[in-house]
Amino acid sequence: MATPADDARRRGRAVGISILRKGAAMNVVKYLKSNKVKFELRHHPARYTAQEVAAAEHITGEEVAKVVILKADDRTVMCVLSATCIVDMDKAKKALGAAKVALATEDEMAALFPDCEVGAMPPFGAEYDLETYVDEHLAEDETILIPAGTHEDSVLLAWADYQRLARPKVVPLAVHTA
Numbered sequence: 001m002a003t004p005a006d007d008a009r010r011r012g013r014a015v016g017i018s019i020l021r022k023g024a025a026m027n028v029v030k031y032l033k034s035n036k037v038k039f040e041l042r043h044h045p046a047r048y049t050a051q052e053v054a055a056a057e058h059i060t061g062e063e064v065a066k067v068v069i070l071k072a073d074d075r076t077v078m079c080v081l082s083a084t085c086i087v088d089m090d091k092a093k094k095a096l097g098a099a100k101v102a103l104a105t106e107d108e109m110a111a112l113f114p115d116c117e118v119g120a121m122p123p124f125g126a127e128y129d130l131e132t133y134v135d136e137h138l139a140e141d142e143t144i145l146i147p148a149g150t151h152e153d154s155v156l157l158a159w160a161d162y163q164r165l166a167r168p169k170v171v172p173l174a175v176h177t178a
Helices: 004-010 028-034 050-057 089-096 106-112 159-166
Strands: 018-021 024-027 039-043 065-072 075-082 085-087 101-103 131-135 143-147 153-158 169-171 174-176
Touching: 024 028, 028 039, 028 153, 028 159, 050 143, 065 089, 065 106, 065 143, 075 085, 075 174, 085 089, 089 101, 089 169, 131 159, 143 159, 153 159
Parallel strands: 075 131, 131 169
Antiparallel strands: 018 024, 039 153, 065 075, 065 101, 085 174, 143 153
8 A cells, every 4th residue: 555655756756854945955854953953853653643653752742743734814824733732723713813714735735845745744834935833732842743744754852942943923723632
């Protein structure tokens, strides 16, 4: 059975821990090193949900960041929240100042993040010219585990370092599911 990584390779997308930086591919690890960030690269068997990643890494889902791409009126935004949360669309409308909010489709995400596996996008929205919003629950953690572009790779780093690099707006976006 073909995996999402196999599908990405067939469609010609690069598979690896890289993100776009204004048109040029950039490795997440190099990005963090160049910004003098202490981090730990974690490799694990393919996991397709943030909760599965948490289980594989033996940490709570509250420490694992997941990226949700929203269409807010006429703009696309990146939202980052804990694995234990889901986006509350009413909260998102208010936080984003939007009349209408909807989830982006997988095709839209594939177009926005051509060098990442869909669902494994790193939470650095500015590197993709997207505004980044982080749910207030995730901002309470000292360290967070973030997706690194593939379903097999994650990066553990300090919240303060992530916040310094991503410069997200911290707002109420989500509700806990667990």
